[in-house]
Amino acid sequence: xxxxxxxLAILLILCGCQNETPxxxxxxxxxxxxxxxxxxxxxxxxxxxxxxKGWIRHDPLTDESIFDTTKSLCEFIIFEDPESIVRxxxxxxxxxxxxxxIPPQAQIARWKQQFETLYTPNVIPQAFAGYxxxxxxxxxxxxxxxxxxxxxxxxxxxxxxxxLSNPANQEEAIRWRQMRGDFTIKAVGPKNLLEKHHEDLxxxxxxxELLEEIPSHL
Amino acid sequence: MKMxxxxxxxxxxxxxxLILIGTTALLVIAGTFIESLTDSHxxxxxxxxxxxxxSLLLLGFFLNILVSALRRWPFRIKHIPFxxxxxxxxxxxxxxxxxNYRGVQGSLHILEGxxxxxxxxxxxYALQIREKDSNVPRYVKLxxxxxxxxxxxxxxxLHIEPLEYAPHSSQYWETWIKGGIGFIRGLKPxxxxxxxxxxxxxxxxxxxxxxxxxxxxxxxxxxxENLESLIEHVYLQDLTIKFTDRLTGKTLLQxxxxxxxxxxxxxxxxxxxxxLHIPYSSVTGLSEPNxxxxxxxDKKIDEVxxxxxxxxxxxxxxxxxxxxxxxxxxxxxxxxxxxCFVQDEYNDIHLFAFDxxxxxxxxxxxxxxxxxILVYEEGFGGYAVRTILPFRSSPESRAExxxxxxxxxxxxxxxxISKGEDLAPPLELLQQTCLKADADFxxxxxxxxxxxxxxxQWLYPENLPLPTQLEKVFQQMxxxxxxxxxxxxxxTEIDPLLKKGDDPLLILQRKxxxxxxxxxxxxxxxxxxxxxxxQFFGVEDVLPLPNSIQEDFSPSKQARFFxxxxxxxxxxxxxxxxxxxxxxxxxxxxxxxxxxxxxxxxKKAETKMEENLPLITLQIGEGKDKELITLIYDRLGAxxxxxxxxxxxxxxxxxxxxxxxxxxxxxxxxQVNYPHxxxxxxxxxxxxxxxxxxxxxxxxTISMNNIHETWDGYRFYLSSISPxxxxxxxxxxxxxxxxxxxxxxxxxxxxxxALGIVLLFWxxxx
Numbered sequence: 001x002x003x004x005x006x007x008l009a010i011l012l013i014l015c016g017c018q019n020e021t022p023x024x025x026x027x028x029x030x031x032x033x034x035x036x037x038x039x040x041x042x043x044x045x046x047x048x049x050x051x052x053k054g055w056i057r058h059d060p061l062t063d064e065s066i067f068d069t070t071k072s073l074c075e076f077i078i079f080e081d082p083e084s085i086v087r088x089x090x091x092x093x094x095x096x097x098x099x100x101x102i103p104p105q106a107q108i109a110r111w112k113q114q115f116e117t118l119y120t121p122n123v124i125p126q127a128f129a130g131y132x133x134x135x136x137x138x139x140x141x142x143x144x145x146x147x148x149x150x151x152x153x154x155x156x157x158x159x160x161x162x163x164l165s166n167p168a169n170q171e172e173a174i175r176w177r178q179m180r181g182d183f184t185i186k187a188v189g190p191k192n193l194l195e196k197h198h199e200d201l202x203x204x205x206x207x208x209e210l211l212e213e214i215p216s217h218l
Numbered sequence: 219m220k221m222x223x224x225x226x227x228x229x230x231x232x233x234x235x236l237i238l239i240g241t242t243a244l245l246v247i248a249g250t251f252i253e254s255l256t257d258s259h260x261x262x263x264x265x266x267x268x269x270x271x272x273s274l275l276l277l278g279f280f281l282n283i284l285v286s287a288l289r290r291w292p293f294r295i296k297h298i299p300f301x302x303x304x305x306x307x308x309x310x311x312x313x314x315x316x317x318n319y320r321g322v323q324g325s326l327h328i329l330e331g332x333x334x335x336x337x338x339x340x341x342x343y344a345l346q347i348r349e350k351d352s353n354v355p356r357y358v359k360l361x362x363x364x365x366x367x368x369x370x371x372x373x374x375x376l377h378i379e380p381l382e383y384a385p386h387s388s389q390y391w392e393t394w395i396k397g398g399i400g401f402i403r404g405l406k407p408x409x410x411x412x413x414x415x416x417x418x419x420x421x422x423x424x425x426x427x428x429x430x431x432x433x434x435x436x437x438x439x440x441x442x443e444n445l446e447s448l449i450e451h452v453y454l455q456d457l458t459i460k461f462t463d464r465l466t467g468k469t470l471l472q473x474x475x476x477x478x479x480x481x482x483x484x485x486x487x488x489x490x491x492x493x494l495h496i497p498y499s500s501v502t503g504l505s506e507p508n509x510x511x512x513x514x515x516d517k518k519i520d521e522v523x524x525x526x527x528x529x530x531x532x533x534x535x536x537x538x539x540x541x542x543x544x545x546x547x548x549x550x551x552x553x554x555x556x557x558c559f560v561q562d563e564y565n566d567i568h569l570f571a572f573d574x575x576x577x578x579x580x581x582x583x584x585x586x587x588x589x590x591i592l593v594y595e596e597g598f599g600g601y602a603v604r605t606i607l608p609f610r611s612s613p614e615s616r617a618e619x620x621x622x623x624x625x626x627x628x629x630x631x632x633x634x635i636s637k638g639e640d641l642a643p644p645l646e647l648l649q650q651t652c653l654k655a656d657a658d659f660x661x662x663x664x665x666x667x668x669x670x671x672x673x674x675q676w677l678y679p680e681n682l683p684l685p686t687q688l689e690k691v692f693q694q695m696x697x698x699x700x701x702x703x704x705x706x707x708x709x710t711e712i713d714p715l716l717k718k719g720d721d722p723l724l725i726l727q728r729k730x731x732x733x734x735x736x737x738x739x740x741x742x743x744x745x746x747x748x749x750x751x752x753q754f755f756g757v758e759d760v761l762p763l764p765n766s767i768q769e770d771f772s773p774s775k776q777a778r779f780f781x782x783x784x785x786x787x788x789x790x791x792x793x794x795x796x797x798x799x800x801x802x803x804x805x806x807x808x809x810x811x812x813x814x815x816x817x818x819x820x821k822k823a824e825t826k827m828e829e830n831l832p833l834i835t836l837q838i839g840e841g842k843d844k845e846l847i848t849l850i851y852d853r854l855g856a857x858x859x860x861x862x863x864x865x866x867x868x869x870x871x872x873x874x875x876x877x878x879x880x881x882x883x884x885x886x887x888x889q890v891n892y893p894h895x896x897x898x899x900x901x902x903x904x905x906x907x908x909x910x911x912x913x914x915x916x917x918x919t920i921s922m923n924n925i926h927e928t929w930d931g932y933r934f935y936l937s938s939i940s941p942x943x944x945x946x947x948x949x950x951x952x953x954x955x956x957x958x959x960x961x962x963x964x965x966x967x968x969x970x971x972a973l974g975i976v977l978l979f980w981x982x983x984x
Contacts, residue, residue, distance in 0.1 A: 124944070124945075125944055126944065126945060127945050127946050127947050128330070128885075128886045129330060129885055129886060130947055132945060132946060132947045156331075157330070160329070160331055163332075206886070209885060213332065214332045
């Protein structure tokens with residue numbers, strides 16, 4: 001008689017064993033990022049990125065054309081005090097074919113050249129969300145001011161690029177052109193502030209992805 | 219009736235149960251040993267777990283448990299635990315049987331950023347058929363009859379008859395040579411010969427190329443070790459070498475190269491000895507093929523090298539005295555352009571192209587992999603490979619290349635002058651002289667440098683007449699710095715010794731040159747001579763006027779002084795010409811194509827069945843059209859699809875693809891390492907699982923010990939990530955498992971079994 005309750009108790013204990021991590025509190029949220037227009041000011045949502053709460057978002061004006069790739073798609077600001085802000089700008093570079101793409105190394109070289117003095121630059125490979133490229137970290141002086149830069153220069157995998165190169169109609173052609181584009185995320189600001197938000201910046205960048213799944217025949 | 223009763227009781231007896239348990243145990247033990255010996259789970263399971271006999275065992279267990287329960291009829295209260303236990307067992311077995319026949323286990327291969335909803339069912343056979351103008355392929359399962367033969371299939375308007383099957387095979391690409399015959403699109407097939415070096419080289423074909431003339435085609439089969447020798451033989455066929463005096467333009471000798479190779483050839487004032495090097499390996503390719511010519515005069519040997527491949531090909535490089543200029547004899551090669559296809563014993567095709575100036579280029583088409591392929595009409599038009607032959611680019615010949623280099627130099631000079639850049643004093647002097655003589659300065663400078671370069675002398679020889687247009691200019695040249703006269707005088711004395719090959723430092727030492735110490739730091743003769751030239755200018759102020767300064771000098775003598783002036787500023791054609799690859803070229807390339815196909819070889823089946831690549835030959839028919847095609851098993855279902863029936867359909871022999879009601883999108887995949895280590899701690903993938911009908915999505919991270927299970931029993935396991943390196947886009951393999959009976963048969967059966975066991979103990983205690 002005594003065996004049964006012991007047996008049941010063991011059974012219940014085993015059933016109760018679970019390894020489940022309780023969900024973490026939501027400290028970041030998904031935000032959609034629009035791509036560029038075709039010179040007509042009409043932009044479509046192309047990307048999404050997980051942004052920590054407290055970052056201030058700044059979009060181009062709705063009637064402003066950002067066909068020019070020197071203009072950012074969107075900016076985020078980490079604001080501590082008026083003297084201490086980190087500016088994070090997102091760019092994409094739509095192309096018609098593979099040969100037109102700018103290699104990530106060229107983007108990194110361009111960022112390096114912006115420094116008057118550059119101490120201990122660091123470049124490491126990165127890959128996420130179907131993109132592969134480089135992460136550049138550099139500290140030095142730009143226009144006489146000491147700043148730190150963290151920059152991601154990423155390119156869509158060639159296989160994905162080809163999948164996005166046969167649109168069925170004009171609407172798809174416009175959207176897929178944006179989806180094919182390389183992107184850069186560049187954070188510039190005081191060294192101490194970037195170091196303080198280093199993890200957030202890494203998670204932010206690595207969460208950057210296309211809204212739409214890249215088409216495949218499977 | 220009695221017999222039936224006996225069978226009935228036997229089926230429900232302990233004896234039968236023990237037989238079943240014993241047999242199952244033996245089968246499982248056998249399976250373990252077989253798998254261990256063969257290293258093949260599939261081989262083991264074919265004879266054990268997946269065999270019909272094992273299914274019979276399961277059925278036997280089912281019957282045994284069912285009958286042993288039914289034998290207790292009529293049932294009483296005390297039978298309840300027993301019946302519950304047996305019911306649980308029956309439900310578990312039912313679940314196992316249903317899972318065996320209706321369950322799904324397959325894998326999803328997903329590239330980061332992409333998605334998939336089609337499971338690949340390994341070790342199954344199907345045909346993927348894609349119709350032209352249809353985006354959606356269909357999959358037709360290949361089933362076997364009791365003898366193991368594949369059954370014919372009717373799908374749509376197609377009738378597919380499997381004719382032949384081989385359990386294992388290998389494949390290789392066939393490109394330019396297929397079945398011992400050569401193919402170039404648009405031309406008639408040409409024969410391929412077994413190479414025999416004792417016989418004359420056979421010609422496979424001759425073709426006429428627009429703007430280019432006749433091109434010979436050779437095609438051979440030979441072993442890899444004979445490749446180098448064969449290429450040399452083909453290259454030398456009808457190849458003429460021409461020796462020309464650079465200064466007069468006169469042809470000194472024109473002869474078949476193969477007749478003079480390795481022999482001493484008498485030319486005016488010099489002997490020539492020519493060697494050909496075409497080092498070639500199938501791994502490294504051509505390794506700087508070249509022709510080396512050794513000119514011997516008065517026991518002095520000058521070496522001239524001509525590269526046969528690359529951006530500097532055909533230029534005559536003076537190896538012995540490069541800073542003195544070009545060797546006075548120019549070497550050119552002339553031949554009919556030719557293509558040579560060689561297939562080695564590994565079925566790799568080596569394609570060599572020889573242009574009409576003797577350049578060699580090479581491409582390899584390995585039988586195992588190809589770097590680039592042409593796809594026509596998404597595969598419906600077939601596949602091809604193309605090669606671009608560097609025929610007829612401009613500049614083409616040696617003379618054209620040298621002219622292009624001079625033209626480039628002139629252009630640079632013009633640009634410099636137009637930008638207002640300062641000229642070096644000797645060039646300024648020449649510019650002023652040309653103004654006086656009404657001659658074009660740039661053209662004059664270029665002509666003089668080229669003419670001087672062809673003399674192969676440190677300074678311009680004073681007895682060598684100038685071309686008319688240069689003579690006119692040098693007649694007007696004013697007197698030059700006195701250092702130029704002294705330099706000219708010095709080199710008149712030491713030129714004969716330099717020609718013999720004596721070391722300049724030793725020459726100067728014998729002449730007790732006072733400023734020798736300053737020159738001893740130079741290791742190269744050219745630096746010693748340049749230093750010596752510059753020393754004269756350095757001490758010009760203290761140099762006396764030479765006696766000859768008052769004479770009227772001939773244009774040639776003026777040219778000699780002028781060349782000394784140029785040397786002081788290190789201006790000589792050798793040091794100021796740009797490399798040839800910086801000069802813009804106009805390619806007029808020739809592109810040739812051939813269709814791409816696979817060739818197959820049947821092989822004996824491997825014991826490790828997972829490594830087998832089956833082969834199937836099918837007859838495809840639609841109406842009156844029929845076609846035969848042989849296909850090799852594509853294990854991942856991601857390779858080529860082959861056109862049939864004039865490109866109306868594409869076909870691929872592959873595993874079954876089974877759609878699931880969920881689409882899985884792979885956001886990220888990563889290897890997580892132990893801190894400060896490259897050892898992997900975990901592999902993780904961030905996925906979005908979307909139910910196709912309801913479009914409800916769930917974001918999850920799956921890892922090696924953390925699977926995702928949907929409400930209806932689909933389980934997603936992360937199986938592998940490749941490559942694991944950071945910086946590369948990953949491909950992930952997710953194993954998907956679905957047991958349709960899990961929640962209504964297997965799990966409830968387990969609960970009932972546990973309950974039954976507990977009740978059995980409780981009732982027993984009571």
